Structures are given as structure tokens and as C-alpha cells.
Amino acid sequence: MNTASHTAFWDKLWALVGGVSVRTKILGIILALTVILGLGITWQVRAVMTRVFVAELGQRGLSVVSDLAARSIDPILLNDNFAVHQLLSDTVANHPDALYAFVLDNEGRVLAHTFGASGFPLALLDLESEVYGASESKRRIQHRIYSSNQGIVHDFSAPIFDGRSGVVRLGLTENRLSGIVNAMTGQMLLTTIVVALVGIAAASFLTWLLTRPILALVDTTHQVGKGDLSARAPHWADDEIGALADAFNAMAENLETSRQAIAEKDMARTQLLEQLITAQEEERKRIARELHDDVGQALTSLLVGMKVAGQLESAAEMRAKSEEMRTFAAETLEQVRLLSRQLRPSVLDDLGLAAALNRYAEEFRQRHPQFAVDLHFDLAGRLPPTVETTLYRIVQEAMTNAARHSGGGAVSVLLTRHDGHVRAIVEDDGQGFDVEGARRAGRSVGLHGMAERAELVGGHLEIESGGDGTAVYVEVTL
Template sequence: MNNLLASRLFQRFWQIAGAVSIRVKVLGIVLSVIILLGTFVTLQMRGVLTDTLERRLLDQGKALAGQFAEGVASFIQDESFAEARAYLIGRQEHYSSAGHNTSILYISVEGTIQQISTWDHGPPFTDDTQVAVDIAVPVRESDAVLHLGVADITVEQTVTEVTFQLVTITLVMIAVGFAAAFFLTWILTRPIYELVEATQVVATGDFSRRVSQWADDEIGELAVAFNGMAEALAQAEVEREEREQLRTQYVSKVIAAQEEERKRIARELHDSTGQSLTSILVGLHNLKDVDDLVEVPGRIDALRAIVSHTLDDVRQMSWQLRPSTLDDLGLVSAMQRYIDDYQQRFGIQVDFISRDIGERLPVDMETVIYRVIQESLTNVVRHAQASSASVIIDRRANTLRIIVEDNGIGFDLAEKQNGKSLGLQGIRERAALFDGTLTIETEPGQGTTLFIELSFDSQHTNGNSEHE
């Protein structure tokens, strides 16, 4: 039960402490420490000072009592009690004056002799008069005892004055500590508040906000780190917008290419395949009207040639859309056939090398590799003015590297990147499908080399056995 209560109190304390600002926490800690230390020092000083002054008062009283007992002894021996009383009254007045830091309340002598007292109302130490210290000293050569009453009013006054001074000093220290703590918290919290405000601005998407580095301490390092983070976020946002713009342009290009391809297919179907089929229909119609059977075989052969040519055109059109060898025989055979056709069409010598491509790759990866090399060689024809090129496909563990190199005119890589080449962006986008990267090495007049690296899981390389 006690542990549960203590736990709840502790949680409640942290809830309250956590609800206030850092400035209030620091001010509260500083003021609490000053007040606790001031209270402890004041109480400790009061105790020590009281003990010291009371011991001094006792020692002083003993010395005075001994002196008075020695002085009054001769009067008692002569039984001069009136003179003894006058002597004691004189001593009391003398040592109770302003010149002495003593307050003697009474002096009395008791014994078998007549009682001698500086008070007029009987034995002063038997009534309710406030006497701090009563000191008894025997009188020489008699059975009398001298009683000296010393008041502790001077002790109380001194302790009160010192306590007041300590309290005053504590209040001054509280004021100074409060001012120092306020200034310290201002120094500490101002950059923190600036960081909080800047963080809120950055959270809205404005990455241009920066904070000042107030010092070279931890908060200064935090400011430097924040500025670096904001700079990185701003750069990342610029790159994201550029990638988004390139992706939009790339998608537009793909759509335009698809439409262009549809137009080309429609044109070829109309101009070539359509005319061939029309010729076949006309030939078949005319074949019915032939009277001379000798002409029939020749006309049938002509129609067969037209049909064969039409089939070749359809197969060529189908292969251009997607090579059947890519599905039937795999990447290497499809690339070899494409490169052979490429060399015949454009007159550019292309060396093709494949290493460690023994097993079929995933279908989507083979398609990406095929299109990447196709786009790379298309760029060679369009821009490189090259006479030769080479294509290397190299597989190492779970990484596949593609190298396309030409001996063309090259280009300024910085200008090309600033120009946002859609061809290179298309290659980069396809490579990114397999966590791939594109690296370009080129200089004007030195040719161009593309390095494309793709990652894949070797456990899935046999997943296309049904296509073989």
C-alpha cells in the first residue's frame, strides 16, 4: 500500500514537472537550492552561535561571581552587611552598564549569616523572575554562597541580529540567483525555441528555414545538425520534384511512343498487309474466270508468293513488338538475333558477350535487360555517330552487370544530365525496378560507356523453366 501510494505521488510529481517549461524547471531548481541552503545555514549558524555565546556567558559569569565572592568576603568577616550589599549593588550597576556586554539581574549571598541581596523582594532566584544563568560560588572563610544571576538577553539579541543578517543575505542571493537563472534559461531556451519553431516550419514542407548557431556547445552542434538536415531535405525535395518531372515526361514519351507504334502498325497493316490481302482476293477472284488450265498453276504460285511475303511481314511486325525468342529461347538468343538485325539495318559493328548466364533469368528481368540494351543501342544510332559498339552481360552472384560501350563522339555528362535525357532516364527507371543503378562514363570525343547493375534473388532464376 505504501509503495503504491509512493508510486502515485512520484507519477503525479512528474506529471506536474513535465507540464511546465524548461525555464520554470530551471528557476524552480535554482530557487529551491538557494532557499534550502539558506535555511540550513541559518539554522546551523543559530545553533552554533547560541551554544558559543552561552558558553562564553557562563564563563564570564563564573569569573564575575568569583571576583564578587572574593570582594565580599572581608565584609562578611567583619559582619559589615550593609557595606557588603552596597559593594554588590555597585558591582551589578558597573557591569550592567552600556560599557560591558553583560546584564546582571541579581547578586545575593546566603548562609548562616544574614542574607545579602541586590534585590528588595527577597531571594531573587526563588521567584518567577526570568534568569538565564544562576551561578553559585562559595565565599572564602565562611559558609556563605554567592549567587550571580546573568541574563541571556544579550545572547538572544546577538543571535536575532545574526539571523536577520543571514535571512537578508539569503533573500539577496535569491534575487541574484533568480536573475542569473533567468538569464541562463534565456540563453539555453532561446535557441531551443528557435529550433522548435524551425522544426514546425520544416514540418509544413518549407525546407528553406535555417537556425543560428549561438555557440560551439551541444546546442550549437544541434543547430548545425538541424541546418544540415534541412539542407538535405531541401536537396531531396528538389531531386524528388526533378524525378517526378522526369517520370511525367517519361510516361508522356511512353504514351506517345505507344501511339506512334499503333500508327506504324496501322500504316503497315494498311499499306503492306492490306494490299497483299487485297491482291490475294483479286487473284482468287480472277482465278475463277481462267479458261486455260495451263495458267492456273502459275497464278497459284504467284498467290502463294504473296501469302508467304505477307506472313513474313506479319512475323517481322510481331517480332519487333516482342521477340518470340525472348520467351522461347531466353535472353542471350534474343539479344543475339536483335544485334544481328541491328548490324544489318544500321551498319554498326556490335560485339556481344554474355558470361555465366547459364540458367534462365526471371521473365520480368529478361524483359528489362532486353529493353535496356535496346534503348542503349538506339541511343548509339541516334546520337553517338559510332562505327562500333560492344554489349557485355556479366552475372556475379546476385548481381548482374550490363556494359554498353561505343566509340562515338561522346557528350558532356553535366549538360546531358541538366538537359534531363529521357532515354537515359528510361534506362534508369527500368534499372530501378530491380534496385539497379546506372553509371555513365563519357567525355566529348571519347565515346560513351554505360554501366547498369541489377540485383536479383538467385533462388528465382529457375522459375521460368516452363518457358524454355
Template sequence: MKNFSRLTLYHKILLLALSMLALLGILLGLLLWNSLYDLTGQQLDQRGMEVTRHIASLSADHVLTDSRYSLHELISETRKNNTDVSYVVVQDAKQGVLAHTFSQGVPRGLMQANPGIGSSVSIVRLNTSEGMVRDILAPIEQGEVGYVRVGLLEDPMRGQIAAHLRNLILATLAVCLLAALLAANLASRIASPITQLALSADQISRGQLNVQVPARSHDEVGLLAKAFGQMAQSLSRTNVERDRLLTELARKERLRKVLLNKVLSAQEDERKRISRELHDETGQALTSLLVSMRMLADRTTDAQQREILLGARDLAANTLRDIRDLAVELRPPVLDDLGLLPAVRKYLTQFEQRHGILVSFTAIDGRVHGPTAMALYRILQEGLTNIIRHADAQSVEITIDIRENHIELIISDDGKGFIVKSLDHTRKDNRLGLYGMRERAALLGGTLTISSAPQKGTVITVVVPNPREE
């Protein structure tokens, strides 16, 4: 059965057709053999009775006149004229032998093999040295005068049957051969379109959607081929439309990145401008105000007024310090002057002092400037802001690994963590801090991954290409 399943459809159909033809031929041969065998047996019995009765009718007078010479002439002539007659024996009413055609006497036991009863014809099949013989015993004058026993050979008639059967078998084989050729042609007509469909399906699976599937007939296979061709054309049109949409989507994605880069660049430029104005103009104005208030406090003689002026001066000094911190946070000058690592160290020192969270910083020395440094600095700022807002952490570990081909930033905390899949809900709630970090990394051609679980803390890993200076 396994070997049958490995055959092609053509060979399966052909094998089934040949098997059915062979089975039909065998059954037909057996049926014909049995039918001819039975018919031949009936014909032999009929012929034997005719010969025996003919001899009985001719030998009655010879038996009554006891003319044994005439009886011998009669049975000898009968045996000579009928080649299928093996022997003839004439008996009297008491089963005594009056004449026979045996050259060496009547074989022992022949009379007992078919003793005969009354006036009816008795037929017994005997196995002799000449083959199967039908021993036919017929009475003469109802058995009152005697009996005639004739041995009729079966082989001549069987030989004729075998010859006819051989001719029939040859004719059957010829018909089976013709039927096999027709079955092979039919199998080819059925299997060829299906094989073509299989080849076309294989070509389509490899992306060759312009394949043509010919429909050579109007039967079910032809309808299947037509439907298959229509499906291939539909897939081709769908792929063309898909490619067009993908091209348009890629174009819009490139445009989105360009616009996002411009937005972030404009944002950084605006932060730089505001930082400079806060540091220069607002800072200088507050410094002048502090000097003026100090001078007024030194000149006044009223202790109450002096206390008020000194309190206002301290408030202005605190405001000046906060403005300067804000200006640095908006655009740290050290980031432009010294690069990423010094800016991060300074920011982490201020972060630890301001929020009371233990910060561990590990970095491999290297210089990172430009957009990459700014993006990583902003990602770090946003990550630490999220820790303050949501993590309830006691310590933070920051690692910056500057390699030849890439830069890796790792932000790890021991906070309460969260289920990463819940980020979809935070996005719906417009809490876009993590998504902004991911967008910044993607704009640099990098990735941002998040690993977290409830009460297990959070690890944010950012990997971006290292823009090595030529």
C-alpha cells in the first residue's frame, strides 16, 4: 500500500484498470471453463447413450440367434467408425459376455464398476490407462435380451474444448490489450491536466504568477484548470496591488522619518534657543536684580526693609539657580562640548541628588557626538523620568557600551515592573514616553527592547549603530 501511494496518478489509474481487466479475464475464463465442462459432460452422456442404444437396437437379433460372429463384426465396425469409443461389450441377460472389442480380454472389475439396474441407462466415469472413460450401460429390449456396454473417451472432446478455450483466451487477451491501451489513453487524459495543475501550483508557490493553465476540456478537470488560472491571475493582480501599497507605505514611512527628524531637530533647536535665552537674558536680568537688591539692602537703615530685601534677594537667587538648571537640562552645554559620557555623568549626579535614588553608572570610554549622542541622552532622560513616575525604584543601573560598530545603552531598575503587553493600553492612554524612546532609536537605525515583570524590575536595552568618524 505504501508503494501504491508513491505512484503517480497516471500509474494508479492504469494499474487499477489493468487489475480490473485481469480479474475480469480470469473470472470470465473460469466461468467459461465450468460452463463448457458441464456442457461437454452433457454432450458426452448424450452421445454415449445414442451410440449405446444404436448398438443395442442392432444387436438384439444377433443375441437372440446367438450369432456371436455378427455381434463381433457389429461392435468392431462401430469402434472403428467412432474414434472416441474405447471399447464395446455385449452381454446377455445374465451379465455374461457375448462379444467385446478388447484385445486381451475384458478387464477385471469392469462389470462390477457399472453393474446397471433394470431397464434404465447407467453411466459411470472410470479412470483407465487411456484416460477418463464414461462407461455407459444400456439394456437390450428392456434388459430381457441383454446389455450393451460402451466406453466413451473424454479426452478427444476435452481436447476440442481446450482448443476452443485457448482461442477464447487469446481473443480475451487481445480485448484486454486493447482495453489496456484505451485505459492508458484515458489515464493520460485524466492525469495530464492534473499534472499540469501540480506543476503550475509549484510555479505559483515560487512566485511565478504569470503561469498559464490551459483548460483542454469542459469536464470537471477542465473547470478546475479554468478556476486555477483565474486564481493565478487574481493572485497576480493582488501581488501587483500589494507591491504598489508596500511601495507607497515605504515612501510614506521615509517621509515620516524625515518629518520626525525635522520635528526632533526643530525641537532641539528650540530647546537650545530657550536654554540660551534663559541662561543669557533671563539669567543676566536676575543677576542684575540680585546686585541691585544687595546694594539697596546695604544702603537702607531700616532693619525691616533690609530683611525684606535680603529675603527677596535669596528668592531671586534660588530662581536664578533653578533657571540655570532648567537651561542645562534643556540643552546641556557639556553634551555639545565634551560628548555623551561626560554629559551623562553630570546628569546622573544631579538626578541622584535631586531624587535620592542610588545610581550606578558603567561606561567604556569613547566619544559620541552629534545626533546619536543627543538621541541617546534624550532616551536616558525619558527612561529615568519614567522610573521616577512609575517604577518606585530604590536603585538604577546605567551601562553604556561603545563598540566599534554599535553603541549599547542599558537602563535597569529594581522597581515594581509591569507586564510588557500592557504597553498597548498605555499607548491608548497617550502615555507615549516609551514609544518616543523607541522612535528615537529607530530613527538612528537601532532597536529598543523592554524586559519586565511585576515586582521584577525593568530593563531597557537600546542598540544603535556607531557613527564612526571617517
């Protein structure tokens, strides 16, 4: 067999063996082992028993035939053929394996035999001349085996009176002993079949016990595969399969948790988007209102003032009016500046994050005079614009939250940069809050907005809150 066909053979065999169920495999193994063991032992015992029986039969034949030879000397010398016949008949009757016995005189004539009415089979004499022909052998006890229509026959011959008074012969058949061996073989084969049946029953039960948790696991896997992440595999026992079921369940649980997290995030993002759009509209409304109410009003007043000034006659009155209008214009300019700063702090673009946050802190102090604000920066130069904007907005939101919700009296901001990371920490000393609860409540645009902004620049945001305050940590890799 060359290598290619060798591999093909194993492939085929493996496909055949691998294709059947575990149950069939185990049943096959048990059945094969039982049958091989049963047949092997039966064959072995049969061979040994046959050998022992045949040897024993030979021993027995030799001793009986020599006994016959000794006991027939006297009747033969006395020419008492009847007594010889009687001796032969008794011997054959007392030995269950004896088939025949006869005595030949010196000339080879039959003196007495046990064949009865059917007569003496002359073929036996052929055997006589064939095997015992040599006069030399007439002086020794002989054992010869031949097969006849009555089965295998052991023929023994013994010289009478050292061969001077003829020969006595005895035929023993193996039939009875073969019968015993056959009966025993049948018994053992029956036992093998019973053991095989019991083995099959035990193996069936065992494989049912073994495959039940595996099939349950397969079932659960299908359910999970179809999207039912709440499906769990039953834990039948503390063995390897039990461990597998536990591991599978842990995996399904993780899947379920992460799917929930994704769903929550998705929902929050949608809400964020909606609220961002609303906030944008609100912002536009506010700017439009401020432009209309404040700047529009101021410019209208300026127009009116200019008209009045044009009609004034005294120079002193005109100076006073123009002074009044200058103050008015200056106020209006300040309002426009504030408005533009609120829209986008240009200082962030021009001077960087630290300066922008310093300015924001100023405004914060003005708005919340009861709050102590503490700033620490260790930034060493500018950061990428997107990171600056992100950190600015996050710190802004965290400070606003501290002022609005914490109920504390101080907020501190720490910005550091090292090894390509920027980290911002905003801490207050308020009463804290349930972060997960607020997030899950869904309406917390501020909290989600902070996290989203951090993620957008590849950063990471965490909020720790407890009885002694809240800390917001952001870390962005540059």
C-alpha cells in the first residue's frame, strides 16, 4: 500500500468511525470486547479440555487393555472361550467410552468379541495387519487413533502372555468426551451472549448518562446561537462536562451583559443626539432673542440718540449726549463679545486650554461666588485642538454639575500630562450620587456627553462618587 492510498484508507475509516454517535462508539467497543473475550476464553478452554480428555482417555485405554490381557491368559490357556467373552462383555459394559473389545489368537483368528448379532467387522482386521503387522510390535502395548462412522476411535492392543496367546484389543470412542466439551462450549457461548447483552444494557445506560448533559449543552448552544442569550446549560454533575457547562454559561452571561451595555449605550446615544439637536435649537433661539432684545434694542436706542443729537443746538448738550451714546455703544460691544465668547471661547484657540479654563474659572467664580475654585495645570505646551476642546467641555460640564448638584462648597481641577497621556481630574466635596443609577435613568445628557466626548478622541472617562464628594477622571492618549 503506498502512502496516498494508506492515507485515503485511514481517512475513510475515520469518516466512518467519526460519523457515528458517541453512543454507538461506546456500544461498539463494549460489544467487540465482550465478544472477543468470550470467544477467546471459550476457544482456549475447549482446546485445553480436549487435550486433557484425550490424554486421559489414552491413559485409561492403556491401563484397561493391559488389565484385559492379564486377566484373559487363564481362560485362553483353559480354552474357555465363554469366560473370555464374558470378560470382554463385562469390561465393555463397565466402561462408558468402550466401543468394542476382542481377542485374536496366535494365528489371527477371532476368539471372542463384543459385536453381538451384527457380526465382527472384518475391516478391523485390516487395521490389525496394517498397524500391528510387524511381529516385533506384537510384543508391546499399542495405541492407535482412527476415524470411523462412529467418530474418532482410540484402538488399544495388548499382547497376551507376551504374545504367545494372541492379542486383546479395545476400542474407546471420543464421543462422550466431545459431547461434554461441546456442552461446555455451548454453555460458555451462552454466557458470552448474556454478558454481551448485559454489557449493551449497561453501556446504553452509561452513554445515556454521559451524553445527556452534552446534548443539553448542544441544545443550549443552538438557543444562544439563535439569539436567546438568557438560555443556560444545566449543570448535571461536578465533572469535566459540568465544568464545560459552567464555562459556557459564564460566556453566555458575559454576552448578555455586553449586549445589554451596548443597548443602553445605543439608547443613550440616540437620546444624546436628540437632545443635542434640541439644545442647538434652544441655543439659536437664545442668541436670536439676545440679538433682538439686547443688541437690537441698544442699536435702536443709539439710532434714536443720534437723531436727537442731530437736533441739539448747544455744544454742551451735544457732548453730554455723545458721551451717553459712547457708554451705550461700549455696553453693547461688551454684550456682543460675551455672546461670542459663550458660543466659542476664542481664547481656547488663541492661548490654549489652561488660559481658557482660567478664564472660565473666573466667570464661574462670578456666577457662583459661594464656591471655592482651585485650578492646577501641568501641561507643558499646547495639545491637539480636538483634545483641548474635548477636555475644556468635559471640565466645564463637571464643574457645572458640581455647582448645580453636589451641594458642596469647593471644586478642584487638576490637569497633568506625562508619557503621551493627558489626565484631567475634577473633584467636588459634595454629597455624591449614584452614578450607575443616573446613567441608567437615561436623561443624563451631561454624563453621557462627557463619556462620549472622551471616547471620540480615544480617551476614557470614569466617575467615582461617594459620601465625601464626586471625582471625574479623564485620560486621553495623545
